[in-house]
Amino acid sequence: MPICTSKADSCGIHDVLLLLKPFRLDRYRTLAYNCQRFSHHCCGVLSNHRGYKVVQRNTDQADHEVVIEALRPFGTTIFTEINAIAAAFDTINLSQGFPDFDGPEEIRSKAAEAIMQGPNQYISSIGLSPLRHAIARKMERFYGVAVDGDHEITVTSGATEGLCATLLGILEPGDEVILLEPAYDTYAPISAIARATIRYVPLLRPDFSIPKEELANAFGPATRCIVINNPHNPCGKVFSKEELTFIASLCSQHDAYAVGDEVYEHLVYDDRVHTTLLSIPELRNRAFVISSTAKTFSMTGWKVGYVIAAPELSRAVRLSHQFITFCGQAALQEAMAAALDFPNGYYEALLSEYTRRRDLICDALADIGFHVYVPEGAYYVLADIKPLGFDDDFAFCRMLPEKAGVAAIPSSCFWNERRDGRDLVRFCFCKKDPTLEEGIRRLRRWLT
């Protein structure tokens, strides 16, 4: 029998609903909820899903006792919550940004062979030499930037660890980090762990342009770095060379670093081009460029990422990286070294597939009645829910799986204060056509 032990009044911020029946775990799923706002709805879920025993854990108090103060405000991510709700229903999950298809078979075979042949032991902390040199060749091929594969590249466990190693390697307590809002949800917690102070500068709608005066005012003597996500998740913005040059001049003026998150570098639509921070002369010795093979090769689970920076900057990354993961996985790095050397045709085909998917979902969402911010890059689309009569993205996304059988991310989680993003919902389109088509069909059925 389903049992819900949640008590709305005594809920902590993050409650975990554990579905338990001893020794038959395969029949149950784990759901994470924000019960404080959601306990009535979660009881609704339970009554729809028989066989679940739900135990609520009040983690608010536990967090207070165990988790460092800097991390407490972040709690469990909305991605976990939405995925949990999505899992409770028959859902087309357009929330978290991972493809529902695997990358090229050739890459997977290569990794499998490498595992069978071995060795399967620790490798160099900075990553396999063939991979580092393949990254250097790709930088030259696509951007004309010469990079030293031995001294300027560090392979990390995904871009996430690259960001972590970089920020933890350069931030002192009290340093200031500038984040452009909306901001991918990793930057703030890592900066907080480093005890840095975050200064948020909101991008301006409708095209998410940089508010130049506000940004200039955010820089000051304590500024250590600015994080620039280009192409941008969630808003799909692709920053122009002119905008990046403006940021570069502020970094020079204030002796600050630029940390570029460029994981979507090969997903730039229409006639736009990706400008890596390393191609801006003023930033060549001031930028840390972080990228990943996750999105370009549709292998998000492999977590093969890297950081490129001038040798003295790379030293900071390498020092912290050696104490975070020390090194990555040999077989996956070997396979990705070969993948990066794929001919231009691979990258062109990837882009044309994603352009088609983008057009498919943007046209459909607009037709259903959303106001759509057509992305210039990456694989997400922000859709305004106001024209459909909604005004709270969290409420909308929490009911979407049950009402429509679709999952999406409330965009205001990418703003420090939810003020600017409450009307926007993020759908990802890194999915097979039938998945996207079914998601669209379900949204249309519910909303029109």
Ligand SMILES: Cc1ncc(COP(=O)(O)O)c(C=O)c1O
């Ligand atoms: C902007 C951005 N940066 C970094 C990452 C994480 O990359 P990785 O999986 O290589 O750690 C993501 C993943 O969605 C992302 O959207």
